Amino acid sequence: MLFLATKAFSQDSPGFKEYDQTTWRLYQQRQWDSLIIVGKQAMASGNDYQYLNTRLGVAWFEKGNYRMASRYFGKALRLNQGDEFSREYLYFSMLYSGRSGGARSVTNGFSEAARQRLQLKSPVRPAYVYVELGPLNTNAINSLRDSYISGSDSIYGELNLPGNAFYFHAGGGFELGSFVTAYAAYSNLSLDRYERIELGDIDTIRRSYDFNQHEAYLNLSVEPVPGLRIVPSFHFIYNRSRPIIATYNQDSAAYNFHVKSYTNKDIATGIALYADFGLFDIALHGNYATLMNKTQAGGGAAITWFPSGNLDY
Template sequence: MRYRITGIIYLMAAITLFAGEPIINTLTVEQETARFTRSEDWKSMIQTGQKALKKGIDFYNLRYRLGIAYYQLENYHAAIRHFTRAYRINSADPLLKEYLYWAYRYAGREGDARILAAGFSQELKRKAGVPDRFPGEYLSVSLNAGFPVDKSFTDDYVNDTGLAINGSQFLSKTLGYADVGLYKIFSPRLSVYGSYARLRKTSYLYAQENGVAVTKPDYVTNLNQIYLSGTYHVAQGTDLTFGAHFINLVYLRDRYVFEGLQGRIVTDEITDNDRLSFVSVFHSFPYVTTGMTALFSNLNQNNQIQGDWQLTVYPLGNLNLYGGFILSYVHQDPDENMVITDLLMGGKLLSWLWVEGMYATGDLHHASRHQGYIVYNGMDVITRRIGGRWIFPVSDDLTIRLNYTYQNHESSFRPDNTSLPETNPIHYKSHSITGALQWNF
């Protein structure tokens, strides 16, 4: 009898719980999500939709309304996920196409947006506000000035290396450059970027050859640089980028000429060329973009192979906050290996101001950053970089950027005979300031 009563109690409790639990099926989910959408209760819409998906309930209107809810909350990564699922069920809905296009745009996935818009009718393009030409093309102009923190750091230069060892030591003093770049979109899948930069660098140079020492406090190197890259949108969320960087260096070199028992120094103008090529693949996941880059170069007459792994996280599902890193491995023949780490965090601080902070550490000598766009081919070594960027979107057509970087340098006397160790290490610091204008057209 006791067991029968216990069973009845458990049965009544189960019936009570079941009665209190709302029935969830396709009809009730359709009714509830429609009601939340009409009232613009986006958080309740998402809660109901997620519960339905966990129970295996999945249909077009549910995905479509979840996409709208996340879109209205500016979580474009989640919106894309649900809009894409809805698009697989019904790709003919023009309003869905419009939402998905702008979700791609606001998430920074321009290639996906262009591919989607290429299939729009003229009426839908007009209704959705899709430009007649591909948006995002621009012309940019950058100016840079780099200079040491302590301008007198070379005044007390001393080198105790014996004059019998031929070699040289460079300490960077100033760097200035002007850069002009153009980004052009040729088709929904293919875009190209090209730039030309003119650099002028001054260094403190100490060199010794055949028992003669020479000091040049303002040794000048001029560089002409051409950078070309193309990006092909392979598939949804996936881009393949390839390109090259050509560097022409012009500098003066002294050589000692013997004339009988006497000798004299002759200065020659030397022209040299460095080259770099690369290929990258990037893929966008919800909240995360990751990619890998392989680079091949011959900077300063040495062969380098570099591999980069990059990861960027968007915790809010939009471009208002992001952070990530680049981890690089650099091998230079014959047996020099380096690891470089870049950390980046940025986001929207005000409606008219975006801010980024970065920190990089590692031996940047003979390395490159940003898919080979920035090349470190100087004779000294940059071991650490700390900086920030301020971005001012003045209008839809004009953006102003201001960059500042604080850098740690290390310079050593390098013997011409590479089997000998480097000597006379000197540590110093520098500032780097860059201003840029970007015109969108």
């Protein structure tokens, strides 16, 4: 009871009625610039309440600054979770500023009537399919097929060149509720390789073989609250080929050649955190990988500024 009484007293304190009446009048007259100025003055004087945040949100929205608008609508919702007017405006503020994940998380609080009016689709569904494929051509083999490779000493020379390839990638995006989206994909690279070995001036080996690479990729985008996104990812790579391996025997002073079945499995994982601070986005990311039997780790950070509060340049 003491808490409720304190809140009631703060809104009836000197200045509140004047600020409330003025911002309401400016809101009705659609004087957005003046409303923003007076609204900021009201907040600086300690008058911070749901309706003032909603009015400021509408003012910024009408000016096309959707990022500033979402800031005030989000605050209005924190003061009153049942404010569907602010929730709907927050949804479009997120959508119009390119933050579709945040828009989806806002829909979790919509009533069924609002969902039908906005024609929102089921929160669990396939979102899209992406496929790309095609040949990758090169003239590397033809340009070097008959070149002299034994060097100035005319003892030994070796070439291992990439030839033509075919690439295939298929993936799909999925919406797994209001807070989670996923992308899963598979890709394959089938590559012709060409080996040529010279001993002295004699072509000893000319041979083609296949290099095959399979990849699986998965990432999740989790946005528990609008403006905070966590993105873990996983990438698996499997390579298979059968190249010729040359070894030199010191005792017999001769080269030995044999075909070796080669396989390699690589894994890359990462996690990224994106946070929305009004006109700024802050991103932090880290990754860990085992690539070609070597361990790698890294991280980074980025700040993105949206001076207009939208996607305009």
